[in-house]
Structure formats: structure tokens, C-alpha cells
Amino acid sequence: MLVVVTSHAKARSGTLYLYEKQNGTWRKVLANIRVVVGKNGIGKQKEGDGKTPAGVYPLGTAFGTAKKPAGLKIPYRQTTAYDYWVDDPTSKDYNRWIYYRGNPHRRWKSFERLTHPLYKYAVVVRYNDSPIVKGKGSAIFLHIWPRPSSYTLGCIAMAEKDLLSVIKRLDAKKKPIILISEQKKL
Template sequence: MKGIVGKKGFTTNKKEGDGKSPIGMYSFGTAFGSGAKPSGMKLTYKKTTKYDYWVDDVTSKDYNKWITYKGVPTKKWKSFERMNHSLYRYGVVINYNVNPIVKGKGSAIFLHIWRGENGVTAGCVATSEKNVLRLLNWLNPSKHPHIIMDTIETL
């Protein structure tokens, strides 16, 4: 299936806001979306709300974490992603920079819906909604699935 990555390609030295996708092999975290949990999906699924944010503020203790917060987000963080975004109608967390979390090394790396096959992301991996749903239904946590992110030439 076709997919897209960061607007500036891949990197082995990911930095917050660089527009690059991190090279490596990563496990998957929580699947999420504003839609209902897809029938037959085995992954843990979290339905997003207007109160769900992924924090990419490198000065925050919440850096690279999903936070549910009912206050004014711009008063709490300098930078964040709203998890109820249309491109996140369905997606899954790619476990990049999670254990341990290193501030500034990059955050909010997901597999999610694209704007189109000629588009780019800010560092995530994206494909059509149909393909995201196929992948979410295919991924089986008992088989310990991973995603390999790299260029064809390097692979």
C-alpha cells in the first residue's frame, strides 16, 4: 500500500519540529480516533475527545505524552496536537521516543490518515483511511507487531 512520511524525509537524528520521520523499528501503542472502534480490532482503542492533546512542548513535564485536559491548553503548553483532528479519525501511536522520553528528540509520531498520496506529514507515517483501517484490523498485539521506518535504499 502507498504511504507518505515527513516532508523532509527520514533521519537517524530526529529533533522536535524538524519535519522528518525517525528511522528505526518501533512497536505500536494505543490505537485511537474520533470514530467508533473498528469491528474486529484487537489493539487497545481510545476514542478521542476535544479534551485530548499530545504535548510537543519540550519545556513541559508532559512532553511526548497524551494528556486529557479540560482547561485552556494554550495556558498550559507552548505546543501541542489536538487528538480529535480530522487526520486522526483513525490512527495508532508509533512508540518512538517513549522509554525513556528524551526532550527535543521528537514527539507525536503516529500512523494516521493522509491528506492525499502526494502529501507529506510533519514526521508521522500516513496512508488512506481505508488502509489505516485495514492495518488497525490486521495488527495483533499478541504477535508483537512493529513498523520499520527507513528508505528503500537503506533497507
């Protein structure tokens, strides 16, 4: 199972396709889904550069503030007020999902609350996690956009209905991966 995201050089928008292997042949099962990427395009090099990472990465668990959608074939975790993704490169928790009941401002210099409205539904893109390189970038997800003209700080975002279509097609048994690339303009 392959999710492909392409964007033109330095563009903030792109297109998502989903392919499944059927009888030994890759078939497009979702096409032309509009997405937005990092405010500085694709090609992440470091934490805070505003770019979406280029490359091929496994897709991890789905998560969100909403209840698990029916029929999901990938793991799903409903988030709480105690769920954070740490993007503080000085922390031992860097680029990890942490459940923490204390004051996050005392523990980390930077973090994301996983109860953010744009994370009603989301999927972890397993970027920089094997091994984790501090400062290379963190907290990369597929998630909901606020509007089609927006951008992200490194994630890939789309309309809620499109994200749900993608999530519902993903199957953990088929080891879904994502290919993120920049296209040259013709």
C-alpha cells in the same frame, strides 16, 4: 507482527508492508500500500525537523475520533475535545497523551489536538517514549493522509481504507512493531 515502511532518500512518499509469522516463517499479508512520510524524508533527529524517525519501534494503542472499528485486536481509545499530545519540549508532559479540561494554550507552548480530522483513525508509534528525551521528537502516528501528494511533519500517513486494513490486522498479543527505513536508489 512487523510493519515495514520504506522510502527513498529525502522522498516524501514510501511503501508499507505488513508481515505476520506463520508456522515459523514471515509471510507478507499486506503489500504495496502507498504512504507519505515527513516533508524532509526519514531520519528524525529533533523536534520540528520535519522527518519521520528511522528505526524499529513498538506500536501502541489505536485511537481516533470515530468509534472503535469492529474486530480490533489492539487497544482503541476514542478521542474527545480534551485529548492532547504534547510536543512542547519544555513541558513535563512532553511526548505524552494528556487528558486536560483547561485552556491548553496556558499549559503548553505546543500540542496536538487528537480530534484532528486526519486522526479519525490512528495508531501510536512508540518513538522516543522509553525513556522520553526532551527535544528528540514527539507525536509520531500512523494516520490518514489528506491526499496522496501530501506529506507529514514526522508521521506516516495513508488512505483511510489502507489504514483500516493495517489496524484490523494488528494483534496486541503478537506485539506489533514497525521498522522505518530509507532505501538507497539503485
